[in-house]
Amino acid sequence: MGDAVAVWAVVVAAGSGERLGAEHPKAFVAFGDDPLVAASVGALDEHPAVDGIVLVVPEGWEERATFMCDEIGAGKVAVAVAGGPTRSDSVALGVAEVPDDAALILVHDAARPILPAELVDRVLAAFADGADGVVPALELADTVKRVDATGRVVETLPRTELRAVQTPQAFRADVLRRALAAPDRASGTDCASLVERIGGDVRVVAGDARCLKVTTRADLERALELRSA
Numbered sequence: 001m002g003d004a005v006a007v008w009a010v011v012v013a014a015g016s017g018e019r020l021g022a023e024h025p026k027a028f029v030a031f032g033d034d035p036l037v038a039a040s041v042g043a044l045d046e047h048p049a050v051d052g053i054v055l056v057v058p059e060g061w062e063e064r065a066t067f068m069c070d071e072i073g074a075g076k077v078a079v080a081v082a083g084g085p086t087r088s089d090s091v092a093l094g095v096a097e098v099p100d101d102a103a104l105i106l107v108h109d110a111a112r113p114i115l116p117a118e119l120v121d122r123v124l125a126a127f128a129d130g131a132d133g134v135v136p137a138l139e140l141a142d143t144v145k146r147v148d149a150t151g152r153v154v155e156t157l158p159r160t161e162l163r164a165v166q167t168p169q170a171f172r173a174d175v176l177r178r179a180l181a182a183p184d185r186a187s188g189t190d191c192a193s194l195v196e197r198i199g200g201d202v203r204v205v206a207g208d209a210r211c212l213k214v215t216t217r218a219d220l221e222r223a224l225e226l227r228s229a
């Protein structure tokens with residue numbers, strides 16, 4: 001897709017980070033010298049294909065987020081807005097701030113601080129043949145089983161058909177806006193699942209193991225190691 005197409009990024013950072021259990025929301029815990037969210041915002045800001053960024057933060061953190069963007073020189077961040085109770089709500093609130101002329105919207109988790117430029121390139125390049133959405137995905141190392149509430153195995157899923165998906169996930173802006181308008185959007189654990197529900201054509205490209213999601217303290221340590229590697 002050529003440079004003429006406007007590409008915006010929505011960085012969702014409005015979660016509380018319960019499993020990390022820090023005193024700040026997860027996006028604002030220290031990651032080296034900056035808050036965690038600064039790493040992915042900085043990577044998107046530096047990426048030549050990204051025209052603008054909307055940052056979605058916990059209510060009450062908007063000003064600190066704006067200050068942080070100034071501090072790191074992330075000039076593409078247009079606005080920092082408060083998120084909602086679920087990830088899907090936060091994405092929808094962010095997408096509402098994206099200008100109408102954006103053709104593609106990248107949605108990225110602030111909880112994934114390591115965002116290699118080539119991962120963004122790979123996701124955007126896959127739009128060339130008419131997809132509605134493109135998501136980065138990794139093959140699974142473990143076998144996955146479906147189990148019932150009593151812990152009995154119901155079935156073993158064919159591993160070669162399974163993928164663990166990451167962000168950034170990119171979508172045609174009109175399709176993403178339509179998918180987010182669904183009344184039951186809160187039940188979608190990623191944006192792609194909402195686009196799938198309205199019949200969207202979602203493709204996968206190779207993910208990047210460095211783009212791990214920080215959930216626990218150990219993940220935070222691992223991400224710091226990866227960054228300095």
Ligand code: CTP
Nearest residue numbers: 012013014015016017018019085086090110111
């Ligand atoms: N997120 C968000 N708004 C929410 C919930 C999540 O913007 N209401 C964002 C998080 O900030 C994070 C991403 O979605 O960048 C993935 O969510 P997750 O890793 O689950 O983060 P938290 O919800 O903050 O963590 P936890 O589930 O441990 O509370």
Ligand code: MG
Nearest residue numbers: 015016017087
């Ligand atoms: Mg969560």
